[in-house]
Amino acid sequence: MEGPLRVLHVVVNMNRGGAETLIMNLYRNMDRSKVQFDFLTCKEGVFDSEIIEMGGQIHRIPYVTEVGHTAYVKQLNQFFRENSRYIIVHSHMDKMSGLVLHAAEQANISIRIAHSHNTQSEGGVASKAYKWYVGTNIKSSATHLFACSKAAAQWLFKKQSNETFILKNGIEYDKFKFSSNVRNQIREELNLDKDSLIIGHVGRFNHQKNHLFLLEVFAQLTKTIPNAKLLLAGGGILQSNIEEKIKELHLEEKVKLLGIREDIHLLLQAFDAFVFPSFHEGLPVTLIEAQGAGLPCIISDVITKEVDMGIGLIQYLSLNDKNEWVKAMLKVTSSGSSSRKVLEERLNQKGYNIRKTAEFIQRSYIEMGGTVS
Secondary structure (H helix, E strand, O other), rough: OOOOOEEEOOOOOOOOOOHHHHHHHHHHHOOOEEEEEEEOOOOOOHHHHHHHHHOOOOOEEEOHHHHHHHHHHHHHHHHHHHOEEEOOOEEEOHHHHHHHHHHHHHOOOOEEEEEOOOOOOOOHHHHHHHHHHHHOOOOHHHOOEEEOOOOHHHHHHHHHHHEEOOOOOOEEEEHOOOHHHHHHHHHHHOOOOOOOOEEEEEEEOOOOOHHHHHHHHHHHHHHHHHEEEEEOOOOOOOOOHHHHHHOOOOOOOEEEEOOOOOHHHHHHOOOOOOEEEEOOOOOOOOHHHHHHOOOOOEOOOOOOHHHHHOOOOOOEEOOOOHHHHHHHHOOOOOOOOOHHHHHHHHHHHHOHHHHHHHHHHHHOOOOOOHHHO
C-alpha cells in the first residue's frame, strides 16, 4: 500500500464534544505520514477545515433522523460498497454503530471498531427502543471494542465489556497550564470584572448536560454574590430552552452564552470553578481539561470516578439537593496555581497523556492493518 494507512472515523459531525475532541487530539498527535484519518459524517462541524488542512477527507451522508431508517441503511451500504478500500472503520456512534459496522462488514471491511463514549442513550422511549434494536448488531459486526471508561464499556457492550480496550480521553496538558496573563486577557475580552466570581460550563446544549438545573443553582448563588457570572460554552438543540430559562430567572445580565468555541484551553483560564451537573457521562474530556487548568470542579455523582485525577479538584454532589451545589460554589477559590508536576504525573499514570495514547493507537492501527492480507 502506498502512502499512509487511512482510518475511517464515523461520527454525526465533528463539532466539539468529548468523542470528537478525543479524535482530534489523537489526530493532531499522529505521524500522518504513517496513519491518516478520514471521516464519515452527517453534518458540517467546526473541525472540518482543520481536518482538511491535515490531509483528511470528509465524506457526508444524511443522518437517520433526516431520511429514516431504510434510507439511512441504504446510504451506509452504498457508501461502504463504494469505499471498500478502507481496512479500518472506527465508529463513535454508540448504539448506532450497529448499523455502521454491519454495513462495513457487508462490504468486507476487515477491521471494525465500536467505540463507546457514553453510559445512556438520549431521546424518548421510541428513540431509545430503536437505538437498542440497532445496537444488537454490534456484537456480531464489531471486531474490536473500545470505550472511554469501564462504565461506558458495560453500558454498550454488556457481557463483552471485559473484552473492551479502555482508551482514556487524554489531553495535551501543556496547553492548559494556568496563566494569570491569559486569565486577565480573556476576562477583559468578555467584559468581566477581574475580581468577579466566574462559574463556567463547557458542553452541548442537550438534556444530558442538565443546563436548566445549573441555571437554577446559579440563580440561587446570585442572591448571595450578585456580581457572579455564568459562562456557557456550547450549542445545540436546547439553546432556545436555555435562553427562555435565563429570561425566566432574570439572569440576562449575569449569564453569557459563548457559542461553540475552539479556544477552550484559553477560556478555562477565566473561570473560578467548573460546574458539571450531567445526568450521565462516559468520561467527559472537559473535566480532564478543567483539572489541567487547575480548576475546582463541582460535578454530579453519577459521573465515573475515573475522571478524578486525585489532586483534590473534583467534588461529587447529588442532583437531589440544589442547596449543596450553591454551598460548594460559595466556597470556591481558584486553584489555578496547583502543582503542575503532580498533575502531569497523574495524567501520565492514569493514561490521560494524549501524546503517549496517540503513539499507542498509531501502533495498534498499523498492527491491525498489517494483519489483513
